[in-house]
Amino acid sequence: TRLAPLISAIGMSLILQNYAQISQGPRQQGVPTMLDGVFRFHLGEGFVQITYTKVFILIASFAGMLLLTWIINRTRLGRMCRAVQQDRKMASILGINTDRIISLVFVIGAAMAGLAGVLITMNYGTFDFYAGFVIGIKAFTAAVLGGIGSLPGAMLGGLILGIAEAQFSGMVNSDYKDVFSFGLLVVILIFRPQGLLGRPVVAKV
Numbered sequence: 001t002r003l004a005p006l007i008s009a010i011g012m013s014l015i016l017q018n019y020a021q022i023s024q025g026p027r028q029q030g031v032p033t034m035l036d037g038v039f040r041f042h043l044g045e046g047f048v049q050i051t052y053t054k055v056f057i058l059i060a061s062f063a064g065m066l067l068l069t070w071i072i073n074r075t076r077l078g079r080m081c082r083a084v085q086q087d088r089k090m091a092s093i094l095g096i097n098t099d100r101i102i103s104l105v106f107v108i109g110a111a112m113a114g115l116a117g118v119l120i121t122m123n124y125g126t127f128d129f130y131a132g133f134v135i136g137i138k139a140f141t142a143a144v145l146g147g148i149g150s151l152p153g154a155m156l157g158g159l160i161l162g163i164a165e166a167q168f169s170g171m172v173n174s175d176y177k178d179v180f181s182f183g184l185l186v187v188i189l190i191f192r193p194q195g196l197l198g199r200p201v202v203a204k205v
Helices: 003-024 052-074 076-086 088-093 098-124 131-146 151-171 174-191
Strands: 038-043 046-051
Touching: 003 098, 003 131, 038 052, 046 052, 052 076, 052 098, 052 151, 076 088, 076 098, 088 098, 098 131, 131 151, 131 174, 151 174
Parallel strands: none
Antiparallel strands: 038 046
């Protein structure tokens, strides 16, 4: 069934989390800073600065999203992925190996998640066995906010969620930033389930 790969992926994530906990320990692990230095911009009497690491993270994120968008929209593999997503049975009739395409999608998703894990570790300078769980939930929130199925929407949703969460942490309380993120997810699902750039599903009779 369609749920089998999803449930299997969740089970494998739990196995990997617990393996990392047993092999590396439950404590946070530190990593050295790979890019030292900052860009500093003077604004009147004050200044704004951004580290080389954050600039690299922004560039790598946009590059990864552009590559993924190109694969989905411009390549034969992307056309097959979209065909399987729209109508799996018809795609199979037309000669597409749907099981292979689904497996490749999981591989691509895992690769993008790996890139995100590296960038998040660079940003915080630490990681632990549980680091990806909350981040993954927030990534889902960003995808719903932008519109499921829209790659630009997912990036837009991530930017909006990150800025909104930062503002909430600074102006209200950082202890409840996760509550704010998940509350935003609930509001989006209630009032605009298709997301900002998503299209509402229309049933043809």
